Each structure stands twice: as structure tokens, then as C-alpha cells.
Amino acid sequence: MSLLAKVAVRRGDFELDVTLEVSAGSVISLLGPNGAGKSTLLAVLAGLLRPDSAIIELDGETVIDTVKGTYVAARHRRVGLVLQDYLLFPHLSALENAAFGLRSRGVPRRRSRSVAAAWLARLGVGDVADRRPRELSGGQAQRVALARALAVEPRLLLLDEPLAALDVGTRPAVRADLRRHLADYDGCAIVVTHDPLEALVLGDRLVVIEHGRIVQEGTPEQVTRHPLTDYVARLVGLNLLRGSADGRVATVGPEAVVTLAHDAAGPVHIAFSPASVTLSPHRPEGSARNAWAGSVADMERHGDLVRVTVDGPVPVLADVTPLAVADLDLAPGIAVWASVKATEITVYPA
Amino acid sequence: MTRHSAEARVPVLFVVPAGLGLAILLLPLAGLLARAPWNRLGEILGSDGVLTALRLSVLTATLATAICLVCGIPLAWLLARGSFPGRSLLRGLVTVPLVLPPVIGGIALLVAFGRGGTVGSWLESATGTTLPFTTAAVVIAQSFVAMPFLVIAVEGALRGADRRYEDVAATLGASPWTIFRRVTLPAVAPGVLSGAVLCWARALGEFGATITFAGSFPGITRTLPLEAYTAIGAGDAETAIVLSLLMIVVAVAVLALLRDRWLVRG
Numbered sequence: 001m002s003l004l005a006k007v008a009v010r011r012g013d014f015e016l017d018v019t020l021e022v023s024a025g026s027v028i029s030l031l032g033p034n035g036a037g038k039s040t041l042l043a044v045l046a047g048l049l050r051p052d053s054a055i056i057e058l059d060g061e062t063v064i065d066t067v068k069g070t071y072v073a074a075r076h077r078r079v080g081l082v083l084q085d086y087l088l089f090p091h092l093s094a095l096e097n098a099a100f101g102l103r104s105r106g107v108p109r110r111r112s113r114s115v116a117a118a119w120l121a122r123l124g125v126g127d128v129a130d131r132r133p134r135e136l137s138g139g140q141a142q143r144v145a146l147a148r149a150l151a152v153e154p155r156l157l158l159l160d161e162p163l164a165a166l167d168v169g170t171r172p173a174v175r176a177d178l179r180r181h182l183a184d185y186d187g188c189a190i191v192v193t194h195d196p197l198e199a200l201v202l203g204d205r206l207v208v209i210e211h212g213r214i215v216q217e218g219t220p221e222q223v224t225r226h227p228l229t230d231y232v233a234r235l236v237g238l239n240l241l242r243g244s245a246d247g248r249v250a251t252v253g254p255e256a257v258v259t260l261a262h263d264a265a266g267p268v269h270i271a272f273s274p275a276s277v278t279l280s281p282h283r284p285e286g287s288a289r290n291a292w293a294g295s296v297a298d299m300e301r302h303g304d305l306v307r308v309t310v311d312g313p314v315p316v317l318a319d320v321t322p323l324a325v326a327d328l329d330l331a332p333g334i335a336v337w338a339s340v341k342a343t344e345i346t347v348y349p350a
Numbered sequence: 351m352t353r354h355s356a357e358a359r360v361p362v363l364f365v366v367p368a369g370l371g372l373a374i375l376l377l378p379l380a381g382l383l384a385r386a387p388w389n390r391l392g393e394i395l396g397s398d399g400v401l402t403a404l405r406l407s408v409l410t411a412t413l414a415t416a417i418c419l420v421c422g423i424p425l426a427w428l429l430a431r432g433s434f435p436g437r438s439l440l441r442g443l444v445t446v447p448l449v450l451p452p453v454i455g456g457i458a459l460l461v462a463f464g465r466g467g468t469v470g471s472w473l474e475s476a477t478g479t480t481l482p483f484t485t486a487a488v489v490i491a492q493s494f495v496a497m498p499f500l501v502i503a504v505e506g507a508l509r510g511a512d513r514r515y516e517d518v519a520a521t522l523g524a525s526p527w528t529i530f531r532r533v534t535l536p537a538v539a540p541g542v543l544s545g546a547v548l549c550w551a552r553a554l555g556e557f558g559a560t561i562t563f564a565g566s567f568p569g570i571t572r573t574l575p576l577e578a579y580t581a582i583g584a585g586d587a588e589t590a591i592v593l594s595l596l597m598i599v600v601a602v603a604v605l606a607l608l609r610d611r612w613l614v615r616g
Binding site for chain 2: 046047048073074075076077078079080081083087089090091100101104105148149152
């Protein structure tokens with residue numbers, strides 16, 4: 001089961017224009033900031049929003065072809081949808097919710113219920129089959145919603161922020177479980193999220209969408225190592241600079257150069273971890289060290305460290321210990337030097 | 351910052367007109383209670399005329415409510431969900447019977463459905479029957495005045511319902527009819543229920559349109575309000591008072607039933 005989608009939607013100023021290919025059995029994490037068009041894309045794929053122009057093929061069957069005028073309605077599309085707040089039908093029990101799709105497709109009540117019960121059991125919520133949605137915990141509701149979607153054996157499974165409604169404590173367990181169930185599922189799955197960890201854990205591939213366009217896609221490793229936009233870099237916790245390289249020097253601004261450990265040429269991305277950045281009150285010594293003057297713009301707690309935003313010709317994030325903050329007497333507005341070893345820098349073509 | 355209690359700011363000047371208003375609203379009811387023939391209550395309620403009117407009222411109001419449900423829910427759905435030109439105009443027209451004097455409604459019904467009326471003459475030539483002054487006319491008159499209550503209640507509920515549930519149902523393979531029956535209708539059920547109760551109460555109390563369009567024939571068109579009117583006209587105040595009390599009990603029961611849903615906000 002595979003998906004090929006070319007979708008264009010225009011709504012006022014916003015324009016979504018993406019091409020997506022998902023191979024059978026794989027899970028795509030669709031990552032992007034709010035308003036990037038993730039949910040719009042999902043709505044088009046599910047058949048809830050008519051695109052201005054699109055070609056969507058599911059398993060070789062054309063579901064939408066705006067040129068030829070093909071349009072398969074949502075109910076004939078066999079696309080499973082699990083939304084952030086799960087939207088279990090409040091007047092039906094968990095079992096009746098899970099059986100809803102089969103009943104709607106004309107499967108007799110008894111058979112629908114036994115299939116639904118099997119799905120609930122498989123997802124570990126067989127014991128709450130008789131409960132109403134309001135009596136379920138967030139994790140249970142999510143599993144029931146997943147069972148409801150999977151019971152009709154969808155060709156494509158769409159999950160919109162499937163963990164966002166859960167409290168932080170239960171999230172890791174439910175996430176691990178969801179990953180297992182997605183691995184068992186043999187159709188294509190697309191998980192929309194803005195949580196990078198969720199995207200990395202659940203997806204075989206990451207697709208990053210910004211302003212209605214796909215800005216980067218690849219394996220989690222490719223994307224985290226080589227972010228192509230500021231948004232992705234921030235998500236994966238890297239500093240990202242763009243510049244033009246000539247030998248071991250890259251120009252990243254009017255007065256800013258970066259010393260590289262290896263030769264490079266032409267437009268490049270330069271990435272380095274905030275942890276590899278050192279802050280000091282004076283220009284540090286050392287030839288292979290890049291040092292840029294700047295001032296502290298912002299400071300926030302980041303795990304055991306403090307993430308300092310340094311503004312200057314080369315804006316960088318630096319992770320330093322609370323001890324260093326005290327030693328350097330760091331506060332917004334204070335002038336500092338940010339330095340990073342050339343060997344800590346990754347360079348890749350832009 | 352401290353907030354002063356609201357009562358501290360009530361102008362003294364308001365006490366008199368407010369008390370007068372209360373008197374206008376409540377004195378008549380108090381008068382009914384004071385004049386009620388409590389010892390003859392059972393006898394009057396059990397009399398043939400009253401029982402016949404009561405039976406007819408319950409029957410016609412229930413039929414009218416059924417008609418309003420069958421026609422009003424789809425109408426409310428179209429007004430809430432449909433996209434067609436003139437929808438807001440239509441919504442306005444639907445509420446006209448709310449503000450129209452019922453007698454005017456009755457005249458309009460008579461002109462349309464009466465002998466020689468637009469629909470009436472066609473109906474007579476097609477089926478040989480005429481509507482005015484029949485029990486059917488009572489039901490139509492009641493439907494006419496009561497339908498807006500149902501439509502407004504259901505339309506409001508439909509607008510408030512989260513349509514994403516319907517989206518999910520569609521992706522699960524449900525047809526529009528299945529979605530309506532198994533997802534939308536249960537979601538708006540409280541609105542439908544309160545609309546139906548208001549509708550029934552309004553139909554039960556219908557007077558003006560009924561007497562104009564259906565007349566006042568015992569057992570055929572003389573419902574409770576018409577019976578009360580007939581009684582007071584004939585000088586039988588006791589029967590009129592007992593029937594009035596009966597209607598008040600129904601009205602208060604309806605208010606109590608809908609209190610939590612409609613009448614108390616904030």
C-alpha cells in the first residue's frame with residue numbers, strides 16, 4: 001500500500017503546495033510550525049477538504065485527480081483519521097465506537113462488535129470496552145480512537161498530534177506503544193506533530209513543512225544532522241548558519257567569517273551544537289577557534305544547562321552550566337565572546 | 351480593587367415601578383388561585399366537556415409536535431448547514447409566526463387552505479375534502495405557531511455541535527444519513543428535546559389561529575384554551591378557572607423541565 005500525493009490548496013494569503021510519496025508500511029512524521037499547512041494537507045488526504053488542484057493515488061487507485069475530475073468522497077476512501085482530541089462519539093461505548101466504521105459499512109452488528117472487541121484487546125484497551133469516552137483516560141481514549149480507525153483496515157492512517165492531549169507523565173509510554181502499533185500496521189501512516197521527539201520516535205522518515213511548502217525531508221538522522229532551515233535547526237537543537245565557503249573559510253555575514261576544519265566551496269550550511277559553544281568575557285586564544293563578539297539577548301533553563309541566546313554579527317545559541325552563568329555574571333545585555341572549535345562544526349552544501 | 355455589591359447601587363426610585371410590574375405579572379395568577387373552586391376541582395376536571403377538550407388538546411398538540419419534528423429538524427439542518435442563496439432571509443421568515451398575532455396566522459391559514467383558497471380549492475377538487483373547521487385544521491394551526499420554537503432550538507444546537515465528529519464518521523465510511531442518525535442527532539438531542547417540549551407547550555396553548563381557522567366545535571376543534579374561553583363566555587367562571595390552572599401547571603412544568611437548559615444562563 002503506497003501513497004502518492006501532489007496537493008495544492010489556496011486560501012486567501014495561504015498557499016499549500018506539496019508533493020508527498022509514502023511507500024507501503026512506512027510511517028512519515030510531518031513536522032512543521034503552527035499554520036504551516038499540516039492539518040490542511042491531512043484534511044485533503046482524508047477527503048474533508050477539496051483541494052484546488054491535486055493528484056492523489058492510494059495503492060495505485062486515483063482518489064483525486066482535479067484535471068480528470070476524479071474525486072472519491074471521504075467515506076469511500078478508506079483513510080483512517082485519529083485527531084488530537086480523539087473525538088470519540090460521546091454517546092457510544094468504547095466498543096460501539098470501535099465498531100462504528102464496520103457498522104457504517106454494513107457489516108452485521110454481531111460481527112462488527114467481535115472485530116471491534118478484537119481490536120480493542122490488541123491495543124490493550126479490551127477491559128474498558130463498555131465504558132463511555134468520558135470515563136476513559138487520555139491514553140485509553142487514544143487507543144480506542146486508534147482501534148476505531150484501524151478496525152476498517154484503512155489504506156492510509158492519518159494521526160494529527162496523537163499525543164498532544166496527553167499529560168507529560170503518560171506520554172512516553174503511550175508514544176512507545178503507538179510506535180509498536182504503527183510498526184505492525186502495513187498501510188502508510190502519516191503522523192502530524194510539532195514535537196521533534198515524537199517525530200523522531202514515530203517516523204521512519206521526516207517531512208518538514210513550512211509556509212505550505214516541504215522544506216526538508218529525509219531519515220531522522222539526515223534531518224537532525226543537517227537541518228536546512230532555522231526552524232528545523234531549532235527543533236533539533238543546533239545552531240545553523242548559511243554562508244559561502246572558500247577553502248577553510250566561510251563568509252556568513254558582512255563582517256562575519258567562520259573557520260572550517262575541512263575545505264569547502266560555494267553556498268553551505270554550517271551547523272554546530274549549542275553545547276560546543278563556549279562563552280567568555282574576552283576574546284579567547286587559539287587558532288582553530290571561531291570567536292564572535294555579541295551580547296546576551298535571552299537566557300532560559302534548558303535541562304541542567306542554561307541556553308543563552310547571543311546576538312551579534314553571528315547569532316548563536318550556547319548551552320552553559322549555571323556555574324558559568326554565575327562566573328561570567330551573565331545577564332541580558334552583557335557583552336560576551338562566543339567561540340566554537342572548527343572541529344565541532346558540520347558543513348554541508350546548501 | 352474591591353467590588354461593591356450590586357444591591358447597594360439600586361436606585362430607590364426603581365422599587366415602585368418594579369413592584370408594580372411584579373403585581374401586573376403575578377396578581378392575576380394569585381387571583382386565579384384565590385378564586386379556584388378547590389372542593390369542586392375533581393368534579394370539573396372530570397366533566398365530559400373538559401375531558402373531551404383535554405383529550406383533543408393532548409392529541410392535537412402531540413400530532414403538531416410530531417409534524418414539527420419531522421419537518422422542523424430537516425428545516426433546521428438546512429438553515430444551519432445548507433449553503434444556498436436567501437438562507438438568511440429564509441431564517442427570518444421561519445421566525446415570523448413567533449411575532450405574528452396568532453389570529454392573523456389563522457386568517458392567513460384560512461385564506462390559503464380555506465374553501466376557494468389557493469391551496470384549499472386545489473385540495474377540494476383533488477380529494478373532495480376541506481380543511482377548515484376540522485381536527486386537522488387544529489393540528490395545522492398549532493404546527494404553524496409552534497414550528498419556529500423547534501426550528502430555532504434545533505438550529506442553535508446544530509450550530510453549536512462540533513462538526514469534526516461528522517468528519518471522523520465520514521472517514522469511517524458512514525453515509526450522510528448514517529452520520530445524521532448516529533452522530534449528529536445524538537449530539538443535538540438535548541436541543542431537539544427542549545425544542546419539542548416548547549413546541550408542545552405552545553401547541554397546547556394555541557388559541558387565536560385555532561379559533562379563526564378551525565372554529566370551536568366540541569370534540570372536533572374545541573381544545574382546552576377554547577373550552578376555557580367558551581366557559582367564561584357562558585358565565586361558567588369556575589370551569590374557566592380550573593382550566594386556566596391546568597394550563598398554568600403545564601406551563602410551569604415546562605419551565606421547570608427546561609430550566610437547566612435554556613432559561614438559566616450565567
